[in-house]
Amino acid sequence: MEIILDREKYYFETVTNNKQPSQWLLLHGFMGSHHDFDAVIPYLNGTILLPDLLGHGKSRTSAPYTRYYIDRQIDDLAGLIKQRMNPPINLWGYSMGGRLALGLTLKHPKLVKRLVLESSTAGITSSVERLNRRQHDQQLAKTLKQGNLFEFVSAWENLKLFASQKRLSLNRQKFIHQQRMGQDSICLANSLLGMGTGTMPNYWPQLHELDLPVTLLAGALDSKYTKLTAQMEKILPCGQRHIVRAAGHNTHLEQPFMTAKIIKQEEHYK
Numbered sequence: 001m002e003i004i005l006d007r008e009k010y011y012f013e014t015v016t017n018n019k020q021p022s023q024w025l026l027l028h029g030f031m032g033s034h035h036d037f038d039a040v041i042p043y044l045n046g047t048i049l050l051p052d053l054l055g056h057g058k059s060r061t062s063a064p065y066t067r068y069y070i071d072r073q074i075d076d077l078a079g080l081i082k083q084r085m086n087p088p089i090n091l092w093g094y095s096m097g098g099r100l101a102l103g104l105t106l107k108h109p110k111l112v113k114r115l116v117l118e119s120s121t122a123g124i125t126s127s128v129e130r131l132n133r134r135q136h137d138q139q140l141a142k143t144l145k146q147g148n149l150f151e152f153v154s155a156w157e158n159l160k161l162f163a164s165q166k167r168l169s170l171n172r173q174k175f176i177h178q179q180r181m182g183q184d185s186i187c188l189a190n191s192l193l194g195m196g197t198g199t200m201p202n203y204w205p206q207l208h209e210l211d212l213p214v215t216l217l218a219g220a221l222d223s224k225y226t227k228l229t230a231q232m233e234k235i236l237p238c239g240q241r242h243i244v245r246a247a248g249h250n251t252h253l254e255q256p257f258m259t260a261k262i263i264k265q266e267e268h269y270k
């Protein structure tokens with residue numbers, strides 16, 4: 001299905017698992033798509049909306065990088081929730097999708113009743129680190145703008161962050177590789193420039209405002225995001241962190257059953 005949000009065409013799919021009233025909006029990560037959560041969806045209850053985020057999958061655009069600013073995308077997704085869902089909803093973001101989900105919940109708190117942040121962050125607090133990250137992302141964007149998608153994806157897949165994915169079945173590795181190789185390199189470059197981790201606001205000072213249940217997920221093999229989620233849990237009034245054993249950054253891909261079990265276990269209490 002497609003929807004026009006602030007003059008941009010978004011593609012999304014809807015899965016209805018059962019007659020449970022739960023509503024989920026699932027936001028994929030960088031270079032992902034609505035297929036990102038295929039392995040975990042069968043374990044969820046109710047109705048699940050899966051958009052391709054701006055510049056990803058079938059939501060391609062010729063818009064400049066400024067259209068990707070997180071605040072613009074937050075308002076796009078708020079429009080999707082208001083027009084196609086019955087808020088407040090359950091919102092689950094993975095990695096880049098988690099940064100977007102956090103920003104959406106902070107800006108539109110009435111739309112979200114529960115937030116799940118998988119392997120995500122509230123941004124970079126140090127202005128020097130932010131500048132360094134922006135410069136790093138600009139270099140990555142330059143590679144993509146030169147059309148070197150294969151070179152970019154190969155380097156990305158060899159990041160330490162994704163080392164555990166080399167233990168996945170060849171089918172699963174092929175799935176995620178093809179999902180990345182199927183992207184538009186110019187759109188990816190603009191996504192990095194417009195809403196990279198160094199460009200987004202620093203949300204850390206606002207975390208204490210979130211009075212809704214927040215489930216924090218991190219893979220036991222992902223040392224960077226296990227530390228980041230521990231810091232977030234200390235600040236969040238209703239934060240609950242779970243470490244997914246035998247998983248790295250992408251817990252829903254590497255351990256879909258355990259990831260879903262944690263999500264549903266928390267659902268029981270809320």
Ligand SMILES: C=C(O[C@H]1C=C[C@H](C(=O)CCC(=O)O)[C@@H](C(=O)O)[C@@H]1O)C(=O)O
Binds near residue numbers: 030095097
């Ligand atoms: C490389 C780092 O940060 C990137 C890693 C994860 C995020 C992401 O969405 C990855 C999705 C995937 O490939 O499965 C990405 C983002 O938030 O946009 C980060 O830039 C790092 O070392 O933190």
